[in-house]
Amino acid sequence: MTLQPTACPAVLPAARPAAAVGDDVFALAAETQTLERDEVLFYEGDDARSVYRIVEGMVRTSILLPDGRRYVVDFLQAGDIVGLTASDTHTYTAEAVTPVTLSRMSRRKLDDAVAVRPGLGRKMLATIQSDLVAAHERLLLLGRKSVTERLASFLLILRDRQPADKAPTRVVHLPMGRTDIADYLGLTIETVSRTFTKLKTAGVIRLIDTYEVAILDPDQLAVIAAGK
């Protein structure tokens, strides 16, 4: 029995260990649920009665400051788990960025499953530890990186998370709006927009449309993301 059941991604745009927790468990006893665009799955502070595994679509998790400032914790995709927390209430709000399909499982059932299968607990531990590493990388990004470096990092993160079947991943799909990106990177929408333009002018990317970016010079983008 070991503490490192899965290898941890070493590079900065941490690839998510897709479905690390969900694979088996959610097959057992989960009901399907769907969400419209912008529909809320749960609010920060709600009782954490269920855990969800995303089947399709994108979910955004966020935290609000009393005066309305918002911070987007993460964008979650197919295979990712939402709502897993040590607390008995959710620490963030979860909403649908696109139409979403997900499997819901009661907290109780998941706990039972963990009791029966110790390997599951280890998988959860590994998943959360990799989330923590990703959070540390985000902290470095927010605390010490310039706007351009942040956006470059963001594009690379999204590219590396994209479904593998879209093989020649030169095109990054951005299902979320500029406001979401701004709240994820700690910026304003205007600055995000300007920085996209800047990268475009520099010849590093091409803006196919608002929700589609072509990476023209991946190496250069990586250099920028790494920090000058």
Added chain:
Amino acid sequence: MTLQPTACPAVLPAARPAAAVGDDVFALAAETQTLERDEVLFYEGDDARSVYRIVEGMVRTSILLPDGRRYVVDFLQAGDIVGLTASDTHTYTAEAVTPVTLSRMSRRKLDDAVAVRPGLGRKMLATIQSDLVAAHERLLLLGRKSVTERLASFLLILRDRQPADKAPTRVVHLPMGRTDIADYLGLTIETVSRTFTKLKTAGVIRLIDTYEVAILDPDQLAVIAAGK
């Protein structure tokens, strides 16, 4: 069997569940090690062969960007665990802020202990989940809070982590230098210094000396930290 073995701190300056993992295990089979001020415990990238529990003193964990920009991940105190990672190499550097005493335990031994005592795995899970919640709060802080809000939050975090025996916690001890604080809050030392002065001038705190701050108006400080 449940996923929430310990209550999760609800308020923002998350109190650390002191020694959540270490209590029992490190009593079994650990050797003591000491560090001088600024001595390195391990570097980012080193093999993660051991896990440490701090007995006394303060340790800082940090990550470097290629060009020298630094980000302080956290300040760790007596009871906290250092070096616990899912990866087989450390994802950050750990150094002594003050002279430090710690218990060292090999990764192997800890793994064995976890195998024998399933409750231990759950404790680790809870500890890491609370770390993750703390990381999310830091992300909000770095992404969306002003300088004054950040420093106020920092003082409250440190106050709430202080040993309980120093009961009327109106005085916060800052073992670390201004550079460390700046790298923790994503600022420059000049800005940190100016902001201390600003809070002092506002009558919210008093600077006893460089390493000691008296909180004159805790309510006001909390209001500032919460975001205006």
Added chain:
DNA sequence: CGGTCGGTTGAAACTGATCAACAAGGGTGG
């Protein structure tokens, strides 16, 4: 076909960084 929403672009204001000087300790060597 107007209205609304989200995104882009421009100009001005502001916040925090940078550059620079100075002060206060603490340690070391004469």
Added chain:
DNA sequence: CCACCCTTGTTGATCAGTTTCAACCGACCG
């Protein structure tokens, strides 16, 4: 034991980057 130096923190002046305010544009919808 004292003088000096080196480190760390504070304060001031200027600068740069990002936000804010504002206008405009295009797409989607009713």
